[in-house]
Amino acid sequence: MRRSIAVLALVGLFGFSCSGAPESAIETVTLASPESPLVALRLMFRTGSIHDPKGKEGLAALTGLMVGEAGTAQRGYSDLIDQLYPMAAAIDVVTDREVTLISGEIHREKLDEYAALLQEVVLEPGFGESDFTRNKEQLKTYLTTTLRASNDELLGLETLQQVLFAGHPYAHAPEGTVAGLDAITLDDVKAFYRDHYTQANLMLGVAGGYPEGFLDSLVSNLSKLPAGVSGTDELPAPPAVDGRDFTIVEKPTGSVGIHFGYPIAINRAHPDYFPLMVANSFLGEHRTFHGRLMQQLRGKRGLNYGDYSYIEFYFAPPFTDTPTPNVPRRQQYFSVWVRPVVPNTAHFALRNAIYEVERLIEQGMTQDEFELTRDYLVNYSKLWAQTLPDRLGFLMDSQFYGTDYFIDEIDQRLKSLTLEEVNAAIANYIQADSFQAVLVTAGAGEVQAYLEADQPSPMPYNAPPEADVAAEDKNIEGLPVNPDSFTIVAVDKMFQGGS
Amino acid sequence: MSKKYSRLTVLGAVLAIMLVAPVAADEIFPYAVHEHELGNGFRVVTVPYDSPGTLSYILIVRTGSREEVEPGHSGFAHFFEHMMFRGTEKYSKDEYNDVVKRMGADTNGFTSDDRTVYYIVGPSAELETMMDIESDRFINLTYTEDDFKREALAVLGEYNKNISSPFLPLFERVRELAFTKHTYGHTTMGYLDDIKAMPSYYEYSLGFFNRFYRPENVILLVVGDADPARVNELAERYYGEWEAGYQAAKIPAEPAQAAPKSSHIDWGGPIAPHLMIGYRTPAFSESTVETATLDIISQLLFSESAPLYKKLVVDEQWVDQLFGSYNDHRDPYLFLVFARLKSADLLPEVEAAMGEAIADLKQNPVDAERLERIKSNLRYTFAMGLDSPQSVALTISNFLVLTGNPQSVNRVYEQYQKVTAEDVQRIVREVFVDSGKSSVTLSFPEPAPAAAGG
Numbered sequence: 001m002r003r004s005i006a007v008l009a010l011v012g013l014f015g016f017s018c019s020g021a022p023e024s025a026i027e028t029v030t031l032a033s034p035e036s037p038l039v040a041l042r043l044m045f046r047t048g049s050i051h052d053p054k055g056k057e058g059l060a061a062l063t064g065l066m067v068g069e070a071g072t073a074q075r076g077y078s079d080l081i082d083q084l085y086p087m088a089a090a091i092d093v094v095t096d097r098e099v100t101l102i103s104g105e106i107h108r109e110k111l112d113e114y115a116a117l118l119q120e121v122v123l124e125p126g127f128g129e130s131d132f133t134r135n136k137e138q139l140k141t142y143l144t145t146t147l148r149a150s151n152d153e154l155l156g157l158e159t160l161q162q163v164l165f166a167g168h169p170y171a172h173a174p175e176g177t178v179a180g181l182d183a184i185t186l187d188d189v190k191a192f193y194r195d196h197y198t199q200a201n202l203m204l205g206v207a208g209g210y211p212e213g214f215l216d217s218l219v220s221n222l223s224k225l226p227a228g229v230s231g232t233d234e235l236p237a238p239p240a241v242d243g244r245d246f247t248i249v250e251k252p253t254g255s256v257g258i259h260f261g262y263p264i265a266i267n268r269a270h271p272d273y274f275p276l277m278v279a280n281s282f283l284g285e286h287r288t289f290h291g292r293l294m295q296q297l298r299g300k301r302g303l304n305y306g307d308y309s310y311i312e313f314y315f316a317p318p319f320t321d322t323p324t325p326n327v328p329r330r331q332q333y334f335s336v337w338v339r340p341v342v343p344n345t346a347h348f349a350l351r352n353a354i355y356e357v358e359r360l361i362e363q364g365m366t367q368d369e370f371e372l373t374r375d376y377l378v379n380y381s382k383l384w385a386q387t388l389p390d391r392l393g394f395l396m397d398s399q400f401y402g403t404d405y406f407i408d409e410i411d412q413r414l415k416s417l418t419l420e421e422v423n424a425a426i427a428n429y430i431q432a433d434s435f436q437a438v439l440v441t442a443g444a445g446e447v448q449a450y451l452e453a454d455q456p457s458p459m460p461y462n463a464p465p466e467a468d469v470a471a472e473d474k475n476i477e478g479l480p481v482n483p484d485s486f487t488i489v490a491v492d493k494m495f496q497g498g499s
Numbered sequence: 500m501s502k503k504y505s506r507l508t509v510l511g512a513v514l515a516i517m518l519v520a521p522v523a524a525d526e527i528f529p530y531a532v533h534e535h536e537l538g539n540g541f542r543v544v545t546v547p548y549d550s551p552g553t554l555s556y557i558l559i560v561r562t563g564s565r566e567e568v569e570p571g572h573s574g575f576a577h578f579f580e581h582m583m584f585r586g587t588e589k590y591s592k593d594e595y596n597d598v599v600k601r602m603g604a605d606t607n608g609f610t611s612d613d614r615t616v617y618y619i620v621g622p623s624a625e626l627e628t629m630m631d632i633e634s635d636r637f638i639n640l641t642y643t644e645d646d647f648k649r650e651a652l653a654v655l656g657e658y659n660k661n662i663s664s665p666f667l668p669l670f671e672r673v674r675e676l677a678f679t680k681h682t683y684g685h686t687t688m689g690y691l692d693d694i695k696a697m698p699s700y701y702e703y704s705l706g707f708f709n710r711f712y713r714p715e716n717v718i719l720l721v722v723g724d725a726d727p728a729r730v731n732e733l734a735e736r737y738y739g740e741w742e743a744g745y746q747a748a749k750i751p752a753e754p755a756q757a758a759p760k761s762s763h764i765d766w767g768g769p770i771a772p773h774l775m776i777g778y779r780t781p782a783f784s785e786s787t788v789e790t791a792t793l794d795i796i797s798q799l800l801f802s803e804s805a806p807l808y809k810k811l812v813v814d815e816q817w818v819d820q821l822f823g824s825y826n827d828h829r830d831p832y833l834f835l836v837f838a839r840l841k842s843a844d845l846l847p848e849v850e851a852a853m854g855e856a857i858a859d860l861k862q863n864p865v866d867a868e869r870l871e872r873i874k875s876n877l878r879y880t881f882a883m884g885l886d887s888p889q890s891v892a893l894t895i896s897n898f899l900v901l902t903g904n905p906q907s908v909n910r911v912y913e914q915y916q917k918v919t920a921e922d923v924q925r926i927v928r929e930v931f932v933d934s935g936k937s938s939v940t941l942s943f944p945e946p947a948p949a950a951a952g953g
Contacts, residue, residue, distance in 0.1 A: 253663055304656030
């Protein structure tokens with residue numbers, strides 16, 4: 001029996017529209033909820049790290065911070081904070097590969113004050129030297145301390161993207177490279193702002209209990225941005241993945257993080273996205289116990305904390321339970337994330353993850369598995385958009401991809417799916433013979449040696465596994481990894497950039 | 500300026516606390532709270548909230564790593580949270596997962612010093628299913644010794660995922676320094692050696708369940724599209740037979756700290772230097788002004804609007820992350836300060852600036868306008884935070900853990916109203932003293948200069 005959450009068609013409870021307001025090139029997305037005491041404002045500029053000039057990687061992100069986390073022509077950054085503080089308001093900035101989001105939420109009692117500050121920030125950035133130094137250092141410290149030295153999981157997740165998109169505009173982190181940031185001048189930031197913060201690049205989202213006339217006034221004010229040119233830069237195809245290539249990031253650490261994946265040809269705009277979404281949920285739904293990877297690696301074998309798979313970029317997976325909106329990308333990738341394992345189980349864990357992907361390819365899903373997973377996703381996806389900013393964000397992403405509201409589309413598309421369509425999507429889009437793998441570990445040479453030797457790697461249990469698990473282990477422990485190539489990178493060379 | 504997770508404040512996210520610090524007129528919590536108690540002491544709290552078709556179903560066990568009084572058992576409450584997902588005779592682990600999946604619900608658990616919390620966010624039409632599967636595992640949990648040993652490996656995996664962050668060792672060390680007797684001396688995650696020894700504690704785990712997973716020590720909180728009468732009726736049916744028998748742990752009191760303590764951690768690779776400081780504080784209280792005042796002091800000293808933040812982060816740029824917070828706990832705990840420095844040689848300047856900011860608050864009463872701005876910030880933070888059934892539920896659950904009384908949210912609010920400049924001055928003088936201070940630094944040791952000659 002299918003159960004459903006009554007908030008079906010969540011957006012249907014609100015008046016929403018997507019349009020270009022008259023006399024402005026700004027695209028608007030609104031989600032009116034007159035009873036709500038809150039208003040969410042989201043400015044998504046189609047400018048991201050794909051627009052960083054070569055040798056100045058990080059320019060889009062630094063410009064984003066110089067807009068949202070810096071002084072304006074009228075006031076210093078400290079004064080801006082002082083103005084926002086009593087309203088408990090913030091201006092958040094996230095630069096991803098294709099877009100930069102400047103956003104905030106405000107109690108409607110304070111909407112006018114807040115909107116005035118947000119407009120000031122976007123229209124009249126101050127470009128002060130001191131803010132420039134601070135924000136540049138903040139980005140560099142993210143690369144050198146947070147990624148290299150403080151979080152092996154983020155390190156592996158970012159490295160996989162860089163390997164998958166080598167030579168492509170997606171190849172560097174949105175935060176840039178150390179050398180790229182060093183090369184950026186304040187004039188570069190000013191020029192980047194002038195060229196990219198335009199009406200044509202802006203999608204404006206407003207949701208919640210805002211008064212009549214608010215949107216028009218906001219659009220009118222933001223239309224002081226240069227008109228700009230509409231149209232989107234073409235992206236080259238991602239590099240082909242041929243065989244199983246391993247990148248080992250060597251650093252002093254007590255565990256081994258494992259990631260592998262490959263670019264896929266579709267995103268949310270493609271009808272095959274939805275059957276693939278069901279297959280992926282079955283294999284490895286993020287932060288749940290429902291995926292096979294989680295059940296097999298953690299549940300039955302206790303290998304680690306979690307094991308998941310993805311068919312698109314997922315923002316900050318160590319810190320989020322459900323998808324974060326407003327990081328849309330035209331090109332996506334399939335990936336498997338095996339959270340850190342102890343070194344003596346790493347070989348087995350890698351084999352077990354590959355085994356599960358191969359199993360999905362060979363066996364597909366059964367009718368029962370399909371129905372359970374489909375029904376689950378129809379309801380579970382409703383929980384991704386419980387708050388006003390999330391609903392607005394997903395609505396804006398749908399506009400980006402040129403689709404209906406994502407959460408409603410999941411509902412509609414999944415309800416008419418068939419098992420055959422899901423198994424066809426598995427056959428068309430899931431592969432295990434070719435991928436890029438990233439391992440974050442100490443002793444890279446030793447890891448390379450055992451992967452090359454490809455000898456059986458029995459799982460060192462501390463308690464005998466159940467009989468069916470023990471039997472399956474026989475197939476996993478000797479599964480050929482068949483690596484085609486290895487690249488070992490010292491962690492302090494990661495994100496360095498330059499020649 | 501981000502209050503939520505952003506890429507650039509990954510470390511800060513770990514320290515971020517949910518400030519429930521209301522300062523509006525009348526009762527700050529805008530929703531009706533319905534309470535009911537079963538004969539066995541099990542309490543049921545329902546908060547109807549306008550989320551058509553959805554509710555949050557939360558079981559709060561008022562036991563966390565605070566109860567880990569036996570030596571060698573640090574991390575056990577958290578480990579036990581994992582075991583709660585291992586199944587019963589009625590619903591095996593896999594069957595439990597299937598039921599949750601069929602509902603399309605989001606479910607998980609988390610553990611901290613004073614609590615272990617299990618939640619389901621899902622369709623309100625499934626309320627009875629939630630009652631069934633949750634009461635079943637709380638009353639009838641069963642697992643084999645082999646299950647137990649395998650789950651210990653998953654906990655080790657969780658430790659491994661956390662230990663690549665400098666926060667875990669900093670937290671471990673600052674607690675070790677600050678507490679010599681009380682169980683707050685260890686983290687909820689527990690020590691690596693204790694985690695490695697967990698597989699041998701099967702018998703102990705059965706006793707743990709027997710002592711703490713009892714109706715008098717657990718509260719059910721339902722927030723969302725739910726009728727209180729129906730919740731109470733189902734709770735009577737599903738939890739009514741649960742046998743009472745809670746045995747409170749005897750938590751050792753921590754003696755007063757006599758002198759400042761400090762320690763250093765060498766990191767394995769290049770890293771921006773970190774500083775963490777803990778100042779001993781009183782326990783959470785809704786009946787005195789201390790808790791509310793310490794929350795306001797955290798804003799006065801360490802929020803983005805604080806002069807210290809402006810000096811260290813915006814103007815001098817010696818520090819790129821700065822946080823400081825009072826942390827609600829059942830027993831006296833710590834006001835924690837964290838700074839990430841640009842370089843190790845700036846440490847004396849950073850510590851001096853912190854010392855000056857504290858001295859300033861001790862000597863000069865805070866002006867009324869600044870106090871009002873902080874109260875305004877706290878009021879809006881609270882109001883804007885109640886934006887989903889789960890956020891309302893987590894807010895109320897915090898007070899259920901601390902006092903057992905959901906109305907504490909309003910009582911604390913009343914205390915905020917009372918906080919005066921004199922309270923601030925008095926409490927800064929009491930809390931921010933060298934004799935109550937434990938500080939830990941973490942950095943990459945610079946390679947020694949090459950020896951001359953040779």
